[in-house]
Amino acid sequence: MKKKLLVALCLSIAAAHATAADDSADLVLSGRIDGAAHESYIELPFEVPAGTGRITVEFDYGGREEKTTIDLGLIDPQGFRGWSGGNKRMFTVALDDATPSYRAGPLPAGRWHLLLGVPNIRQGAVSDYTARIDFTPADLPERLPAALLPMLREGAGWYRGDLHMHTAHSDASCPSQQGAKVPCPLFLTLQAAEERRLDFVAVTEHNTASHLQELRGLQPYFDRLLLLPGMEVTTFQGHANVFGLQAGLDFRVGDTVRDWNALIAEAVRRGLPLSVNHPALPSDERCMGCGWRPTGGTDWSKVVAVEAVNGQDAGTPVSGIPFWHARLNEGYRLTGVGGSDNHDATLRDSQFGRSRVGAPTTVVHAQSLSQPAILDGIRAGRVFVDLDGSGATLDLSARHGEAIVAMGENLALPTDAEAEFELRVSGALGARVELIVDGRVEPLLADAKVAMQEQAFSWRWRSDGGRHWLRADVRAGDGRLLLVGNPVYVNFQER
Numbered sequence: 001m002k003k004k005l006l007v008a009l010c011l012s013i014a015a016a017h018a019t020a021a022d023d024s025a026d027l028v029l030s031g032r033i034d035g036a037a038h039e040s041y042i043e044l045p046f047e048v049p050a051g052t053g054r055i056t057v058e059f060d061y062g063g064r065e066e067k068t069t070i071d072l073g074l075i076d077p078q079g080f081r082g083w084s085g086g087n088k089r090m091f092t093v094a095l096d097d098a099t100p101s102y103r104a105g106p107l108p109a110g111r112w113h114l115l116l117g118v119p120n121i122r123q124g125a126v127s128d129y130t131a132r133i134d135f136t137p138a139d140l141p142e143r144l145p146a147a148l149l150p151m152l153r154e155g156a157g158w159y160r161g162d163l164h165m166h167t168a169h170s171d172a173s174c175p176s177q178q179g180a181k182v183p184c185p186l187f188l189t190l191q192a193a194e195e196r197r198l199d200f201v202a203v204t205e206h207n208t209a210s211h212l213q214e215l216r217g218l219q220p221y222f223d224r225l226l227l228l229p230g231m232e233v234t235t236f237q238g239h240a241n242v243f244g245l246q247a248g249l250d251f252r253v254g255d256t257v258r259d260w261n262a263l264i265a266e267a268v269r270r271g272l273p274l275s276v277n278h279p280a281l282p283s284d285e286r287c288m289g290c291g292w293r294p295t296g297g298t299d300w301s302k303v304v305a306v307e308a309v310n311g312q313d314a315g316t317p318v319s320g321i322p323f324w325h326a327r328l329n330e331g332y333r334l335t336g337v338g339g340s341d342n343h344d345a346t347l348r349d350s351q352f353g354r355s356r357v358g359a360p361t362t363v364v365h366a367q368s369l370s371q372p373a374i375l376d377g378i379r380a381g382r383v384f385v386d387l388d389g390s391g392a393t394l395d396l397s398a399r400h401g402e403a404i405v406a407m408g409e410n411l412a413l414p415t416d417a418e419a420e421f422e423l424r425v426s427g428a429l430g431a432r433v434e435l436i437v438d439g440r441v442e443p444l445l446a447d448a449k450v451a452m453q454e455q456a457f458s459w460r461w462r463s464d465g466g467r468h469w470l471r472a473d474v475r476a477g478d479g480r481l482l483l484v485g486n487p488v489y490v491n492f493q494e495r
Helices: 005-010 186-195 211-218 260-269 321-329 371-380
Strands: 017-020 027-034 040-048 052-061 069-076 079-085 090-094 110-120 126-137 151-162 173-175 181-183 200-206 226-235 238-243 274-276 305-310 335-339 361-370 383-386 393-400 403-406 418-426 432-437 454-462 468-475 481-485 488-490
Touching (some): 027 040, 052 110, 069 090, 079 110, 151 226, 186 200, 186 211, 200 211, 200 238, 226 260, 226 371, 260 274, 305 481, 393 481, 418 432
Parallel strands (some): 274 305
Antiparallel strands (some): 040 110, 069 079, 226 238, 361 383
């Protein structure tokens, strides 16, 4: 039997009432049911404002100790939108994604209803319920309620991830069970990341947000691996990743989007950190649109990162490191990151220039394993790239007087003042440290060999009062890059 709200009132079921939003919800529906609601349905109306891009509902009720059960569903102005029964206490619906049990799609303004099903409540029992509802604006889709931003691990530390990968939602392929080449399922990519013991991955499909739905459903299962939704914005004039994406981003530079600066400005407006990908690749029939060649230039002050290492390109003519160095020398504080650009999750070793998941690994110092913290860590620049995903570490800091700064931070250093630098390296026994100042390798260490499993190197550096940057790499005995560190900045403008 279905009971509309007025009928429920006649049966002594307390009507839901909307209250002003508190600090954690835009709308609260609350009420009480009693034994008269046994084996009935109740529709709780609420108004969805125009311009809403996401609805998130958190629902709870009392009386479980007396075997009271309330199931949950959703009805939009056109009809039934989903039903999770008693298996979920939180769900979200948006244009591109929804919690499994619910349908993604447009969110029309007007009267919606939460649908409550009551398979059991004893005679004489009562149950108080509360539904907390958040509305995310369509023009700010990344403004998510806290319930949709899980923290998988508390505490500051180094978190390891892969910032560039593709699945069947774009152009990834891998062998089927019978060996045919087929679109590679997203689940395999996440399994490969788990095998590599990564803490986070950014799934960055080409020009689509179709993977958001699958990521939404898989995150509860992968409760050790943070799933960051992203997009590789793929244009005729260059590619760039955006991280934290919750809705599509128009990629048609030179058509519906004026130029790359307009696209970058839209990413900034939405709070999406943007990283320019494989900037030194060719842009011709070998790799159409792959190199960074935007018409109208680039407003680098609004760009967060450069993909200094893409797959296996370190030490090759298409390495992104010289391009990154040139931007640093121009005075821009850009975080150097890496990404496997993996297109086949079944790879367990690098093959023919292709990279397995997690090679390279971008290692981020963040306040927790959560999307906001990881993205803040990338913005801050306390990041290094582990090219093999070996687990080795690198951290650089500098001190002048009472001021201590880490990678990504700026140190004010007057003319003729000296800074004390310290580099800590672990897991790279037998390798050598390489120190780079303004793009040039400088012999600042008397002995640059890594002779211990964990080792600290220190040196002093005198300022000429100008703008400089200093960073460290670690190379194997054969000269191959193992670790790429981000700079400590000296006398740069603050971000």
